Amino acid sequence: MKAIVCGAGIAGTALAWHLERAGWDVEMVERAPAFRESGYMIDFYGPGLEAAGRMGLRPRLEEVRHPVHEIGYVDGSGRQTSRLAVKAGFAEVVSLLRGDLARVLAEQVRAPVRYGTTVAAVRQDDEGVEVELTDGTRHEADLLVGADGVHSRVRELVFGPEERFVRYLGHHVAAYVVEDEDLSRRVGARYRMLTVPHLMAGAYAVGENRLALLFLRHEPDPAVPADPAASLREHFGQLGWILPEVLGGCPQPPELYYDQVTQVEAPSWSSGRVVLLGDACQAVSLFAGHGASLAVAAAWVLAGELRAASSGDLSPALDRYAARMRPVVADVQSFGRRFLPWMAPSSRLRITARDWLLRLASLPGADRLFMNSLSPGGHRLIT
Numbered sequence: 483m484k485a486i487v488c489g490a491g492i493a494g495t496a497l498a499w500h501l502e503r504a505g506w507d508v509e510m511v512e513r514a515p516a517f518r519e520s521g522y523m524i525d526f527y528g529p530g531l532e533a534a535g536r537m538g539l540r541p542r543l544e545e546v547r548h549p550v551h552e553i554g555y556v557d558g559s560g561r562q563t564s565r566l567a568v569k570a571g572f573a574e575v576v577s578l579l580r581g582d583l584a585r586v587l588a589e590q591v592r593a594p595v596r597y598g599t600t601v602a603a604v605r606q607d608d609e610g611v612e613v614e615l616t617d618g619t620r621h622e623a624d625l626l627v628g629a630d631g632v633h634s635r636v637r638e639l640v641f642g643p644e645e646r647f648v649r650y651l652g653h654h655v656a657a658y659v660v661e662d663e664d665l666s667r668r669v670g671a672r673y674r675m676l677t678v679p680h681l682m683a684g685a686y687a688v689g690e691n692r693l694a695l696l697f698l699r700h701e702p703d704p705a706v707p708a709d710p711a712a713s714l715r716e717h718f719g720q721l722g723w724i725l726p727e728v729l730g731g732c733p734q735p736p737e738l739y740y741d742q743v744t745q746v747e748a749p750s751w752s753s754g755r756v757v758l759l760g761d762a763c764q765a766v767s768l769f770a771g772h773g774a775s776l777a778v779a780a781a782w783v784l785a786g787e788l789r790a791a792s793s794g795d796l797s798p799a800l801d802r803y804a805a806r807m808r809p810v811v812a813d814v815q816s817f818g819r820r821f822l823p824w825m826a827p828s829s830r831l832r833i834t835a836r837d838w839l840l841r842l843a844s845l846p847g848a849d850r851l852f853m854n855s856l857s858p859g860g861h862r863l864i865t
């Protein structure tokens with residue numbers, strides 16, 4: 483059996499890992515010109531971490547993780563307004579760069595990746611699927627997997643235009659990593675955030691000389707600005723704390739990640755021999771904080787169903803995969819929409835309420851309940 487996987491990100495690479503071990507021949511297609519190192523910090527936990535453990539990836543994840551010992555808020559002068567210590571006994575979280583998670587998965591995958599290309603056309607019948615790439619080559623396979631993220635090209639070609647599937651959550655998000663030993667020491671292994679109504683900026687140290695930055699801004703217009711770095715400087719440059727310094731060196735894409743915050747709700751996850759995987763069909767958004775975990779879990783579930791399938795008709799396996807994933811994804815998406823008003827509060831009153839909540843949550847006993855409530859379901863996926 484042969485699969486073409488479009489998108490060599492978290493979901494696509496995790497699926498390639500499984501399919502190769504099940505004897506499939508796998509080819510990957512990636513739009514980026516080379517392996518994507520850049521990115522942002524993610525908290526990896528829940529079913530994805532469970533799956534990664536069963537895949538034998540925990541030792542490598544331990545090597546690349548950057549533990550966070552505290553989360554808290556500061557004001558424009560850098561003064562701390564609320565904090566919560568992260569302790570043993572909370573739901574286990576591995577904090578790491580998205581690129582490092584992708585690399586840990588990719589290290590154990592042999593499938594060739596065609597960088598700098600994407601899918602131009604798809605034709606399929608009962609016997610197989612033919613994929614034409616933008617580099618002019620044609621490839622035949624038993625299955626085409628669209629693991630190409632929120633703005634999936636495979637989804638557009640096979641299922642319809644993006645606006646049918648994407649729910650805009652009214653915010654823009656940006657992230658990048660800067661090299662700065664002094665700032666990294668000042669912020670330390672503590673996730674520090676500054677919020678004013680409709681804006682949030684967060685930072686934490688990645689090792690000894692890097693700092694990961696995250697920016698969130700309420701914006702009714704989903705269109706991404708022509709100069710995202712200038713837009714960040716305009717909106718966040720006057721807020722104080724470390725922001726004028728870090729924004730002075732703000733890179734442009736691709737080192738700067740900048741996008742709309744969206745969720746993806748696709749009525750159908752497969753059509754014949756084409757299946758969607760990861761953010762392409764189940765994006766939960768950073769408000770839910772579970773996307774990478776669910777991407778790795780979905781690859782586990784899809785691979786399991788494909789292993790159990792007879793070689794001819796893959797449709798029942800693809801249907802079972804979607805039926806197992808959908809309820810968990812819907813739960814996490816709903817959690818993300820409920821969490822949204824607390825991540826980038828819309829008023830000073832809400833910001834004060836959030837600080838009080840965090841102070842209450844830091845009381846002994848309440849801290850564990852609070853932290854574990856941020857980790858909705860999904861463990862039952864990995865059986």
Ligand SMILES: Cc1cc2nc3c(=O)[nH]c(=O)nc-3n(C[C@H](O)[C@H](O)[C@H](O)COP(=O)(O)OP(=O)(O)OC[C@H]3O[C@@H](n4cnc5c(N)ncnc54)[C@H](O)[C@@H]3O)c2cc1C
Nearest residue numbers: 489491492493513524525600630635760761772773774775
């Ligand atoms: C700022 C931010 C913070 C986040 N924090 C967390 C967190 O704390 N915890 C968590 O679990 N999740 C988090 N997420 C979500 C998580 O990053 C995603 O859900 C996860 O990366 C999804 O994996 P994926 O493989 O489906 O998509 P991606 O990781 O986006 O990979 C898609 C791949 O497809 C490629 N591609 C795109 N278009 C094409 C095309 N046309 N042709 C070929 N290739 C293409 C891309 O270059 C990429 O390599 C966060 C997301 C953001 C933006």
